[in-house]
Amino acid sequence: MAVTATPADPVVITGGAMLCSLGDADQTFSALLDGRAGLGPLRHVDPAAVGVAHGYHVPDSVDGDVGSWLAAVIADAVAQAGLDTDRRRVAVLVGTGLRELRGLERSHADGVPFAAADLHFGAAVRSVLPGATEVLTLSNACSASGFALGLGMDMLALDEADAVVVAGCDGMTESMLAVIGRVAVEPSERVQPFEVDRRGVLLGEGAVAVVIQRESADPLARVLSVGMACDAFHETAPHPDGVVAAVRDAHSRAGRLPGDIDLVVAHATGTALNDPTESAALTEVFGSAAPDGLLVTGIKGATGHTSGGAALMSLLVAVRALRTGTVPPVVGLRTPIPEAEGLRLVIGEPCAxxxxxxxxxxxxxGGVNAVTLVEV
Incomplete structure (x- = not known):
C-alpha cells in the first residue's frame, strides 16, 4: 500500500493534456457533451485475422507512434504548468498496459528497427524533457496511470521531486486485438457502458499527462487522494470487495465521507462482468446518497478502452466537468442494467x-484497482 499524501500535504494539478480518438482535451470534452464517439473501422491490422472490425483510433491527422503521442502531451502539460525544468527536480511516471508493444510487433513482422529500451518510453520522454531527474514506467493495465498518480504523490510527500509529470499511454496492438476477438461471444461494434445490450470491449488508444506539485497560485484542481487495492481475485473478473476497498481507501486518505462526493467518473467498461460489479460496489459505498445527489458517468463509450491512459483521461474529464458545472452523458447508454438502477447515471444529455x-x-x-478523489 502506498503512503499517499494526506489532506495536510496538498497536491495540485497545474497542467494537463491528452490525446485520444476524439482529439485533444478540449475536443474530447466537447464531443462527450455532444454524445459523440471516436469509433471507426480498424486500421493497421486485418480485421479478419483478429476477429475485430472496429476501434477507437487517434485521428488520421495525428502522426507517429505511442512514444510520440506521449512526448506531445507531456510537452503540452509541462508548458501549461510553466515548469522550469532547469531549476526544479522533475520526475516522470508513465502508466501503461502494453508499453510500446506495437513497435515491437511491427519490428517482428516488417523488420522495422526497434530498440528494446524504447518499450519503457525513456527516450520519448527525454526528447521533450531532457532534464527529467528520472523516468519510470509502470505496467498496471487499465489502472496504470491511477497508480502512477498515487506514486507521484508519494514522491512529492517524501521530497523526492519538486514536481512530477504523471502520464499514461497505450496504442492498439495486433496481439491484444486478437485476444479480444477470440474471447468475445460475438463481435462488439461499440462500447456501451452500463447498457443492457452491451457486447463488450473495443480498444482505444492515446496518451495523457498531468503535472502535479505541492503548491501553485492557480491550480486546475487539487488531488485529495489515491486509494489502491490489489485483491488478486481473478485474472480478468473483478470482485466487488476489491473495488469497495479501493474506494474506501481513497475516502479515508482524503478524510471524506461518501456524502461529500458529487460526481463519479466510473471505470464503466461496457463488459458483462465489470458493469454489474462496479454498480454493486458503488451502491454499497454510497447507499441512499446515489439517487439524490451523486452523478455517475463514464467515458469509454466515446474513447474505447485506452488501458494505461484510462485513469488520467477520466480524471481530466472529471476536472473539466466540475470546473464547467456540466457533466457529460455516458455515450452509448440507453437502457441501464438492473444492477445500476439505484445510480444516478447521466444518460442522453449533459447534466448540470x-x-x-x-x-x-x-x-x-487481477484486481489492481486505483481510485482518485479530486477537488476544484
Whole structure:
C-alpha cells in the first residue's frame, strides 16, 4: 500500500493534456457533451485475422507512434504548468498496459528497427524533457496511470521531486486485438457502458499527462487522494470487495465521507462482468446518497478502452466537468442494467452540477484497482 499524501500535504494539478480518438482535451470534452464517439473501422491490422472490425483510433491527422503521442502531451502539460525544468527536480511516471508493444510487433513482422529500451518510453520522454531527474514506467493495465498518480504523490510527500509529470499511454496492438476477438461471444461494434445490450470491449488508444506539485497560485484542481487495492481475485473478473476497498481507501486518505462526493467518473467498461460489479460496489459505498445527489458517468463509450491512459483521461474529464458545472452523458447508454438502477447515471444529455469533488475509478486485470478523489 502506498503512503499517499494526506489532506495536510496538498497536491495540485497545474497542467494537463491528452490525446485520444476524439482529439485533444478540449475536443474530447466537447464531443462527450455532444454524445459523440471516436469509433471507426480498424486500421493497421486485418480485421479478419483478429476477429475485430472496429476501434477507437487517434485521428488520421495525428502522426507517429505511442512514444510520440506521449512526448506531445507531456510537452503540452509541462508548458501549461510553466515548469522550469532547469531549476526544479522533475520526475516522470508513465502508466501503461502494453508499453510500446506495437513497435515491437511491427519490428517482428516488417523488420522495422526497434530498440528494446524504447518499450519503457525513456527516450520519448527525454526528447521533450531532457532534464527529467528520472523516468519510470509502470505496467498496471487499465489502472496504470491511477497508480502512477498515487506514486507521484508519494514522491512529492517524501521530497523526492519538486514536481512530477504523471502520464499514461497505450496504442492498439495486433496481439491484444486478437485476444479480444477470440474471447468475445460475438463481435462488439461499440462500447456501451452500463447498457443492457452491451457486447463488450473495443480498444482505444492515446496518451495523457498531468503535472502535479505541492503548491501553485492557480491550480486546475487539487488531488485529495489515491486509494489502491490489489485483491488478486481473478485474472480478468473483478470482485466487488476489491473495488469497495479501493474506494474506501481513497475516502479515508482524503478524510471524506461518501456524502461529500458529487460526481463519479466510473471505470464503466461496457463488459458483462465489470458493469454489474462496479454498480454493486458503488451502491454499497454510497447507499441512499446515489439517487439524490451523486452523478455517475463514464467515458469509454466515446474513447474505447485506452488501458494505461484510462485513469488520467477520466480524471481530466472529471476536472473539466466540475470546473464547467456540466457533466457529460455516458455515450452509448440507453437502457441501464438492473444492477445500476439505484445510480444516478447521466444518460442522453449533459447534466448540470454545482459539485466540487469527483471520484475517478480505474480497475485493472487481477484486481489492481486505483481510485482518485479530486477537488476544484
Amino acid at each position: 452540477t454545482t459539485g466540487s469533488v469527483a471520484q475517478v475509478n480505474a480497475f485493472g486485470f
